[in-house]
Amino acid sequence: MFRWQTLSETSEIKSRAFKYLRNLEEAFKTLVFKGKNEEVMEAVNEAKRYFEDAKYYFDKGSFIDSIVCSTYAEGILDGLKMLKLIDFAWPFERHIKKVFVAGTFDIIHPGHIFLIKKAAEYGKVYVVVARDSNVVKFKGRKPIIDEEQRLYVISNIKGVYKAILGEEDDILKAVERIRPDIILLGPDQKIDENNLRKELERRGLKNINVIRLKEKLETYSCCSSSKIIDRVISYYCK
Structure with missing residues (x-):
């Protein structure tokens, strides 16, 4: 009626x-x-x-x-x-925070997915993928997967709003480009939060909140690229 x-x-x-x-x-x-x-x-x-x-x-x-x-x-x-x-x-959407995540993302594993899911809880996730040359510089070895393929894979993971390649000469240039509200560090990333905050402030980026993810996914046996590499070697390289 x-x-x-x-x-x-x-x-x-x-x-x-x-x-x-x-x-x-x-x-x-x-x-x-x-x-x-x-x-x-x-x-x-x-x-x-x-x-x-x-x-x-x-x-x-x-x-x-x-x-x-x-x-x-x-x-x-x-x-x-x-x-x-x-x-x-x-x-x-203008009030949704930008969340910055960076890493090598060489051989995607559950730990990467967990990090991205946690980052998405804070806002839109911007991922910076390390350049091949920087992986060699900081890890002392070449990545298994080249940078373009790593970028393609991470760009298509649920929860990632945008992914870009980092800079070869200055790894913090990506932060200056994206200007995030939050930088989320993984539990095992070898970055000193206080030194990072000081460098950000020196560059005029003092309003960025640097957060260290304390939780670590240990549900699965291969939650790191190094563990996957070690297992492949032990299974197939004897």
Whole structure:
């Protein structure tokens, strides 16, 4: 049976419709295309048409119709963003913290997955993959997997928002580029937190929170690349 909406219900729907419009307006302001693709541009234009329809219905007082049009526009934009064809930020995403994680990620294992999952609890995870030359410099050996393949694998792990290769001459340049809110160190990473904080402050990055992950995944027998390498050698190199 049809029921007339009360004034309070109408006010709530109007407020929700306005919020949808405001979110879309901000999303379009920050929208950038990742490459030139006419089909993607047309899809974005379709989202804009739904946005214009949503504003039209809002001005007419048809708030439910306005919300429906807004959700169509949001769906198009979110779909294109998930496919990494465009990028933009919803207003609420601007308050999500950037979390910086760095490592070699040579032979992905459960320890890496655990670190990324923990990082994702703090915000959007930005991963910096060590260059081959730096692995040799700091570990005294070549990585098993080259840097481009390691980058590809880590980029496609659930929870990673963005992954990039580090710099060969200055490993902290990536921090300057990303400007994270948090740097999350793994439990076994050989980095002194206090020295890192001092260097960040020297570079004008004193508001970054450096956190050491205290938990260590020990559920599985091969939770480190070195253990995997040792097992392969013991099984196949005798």
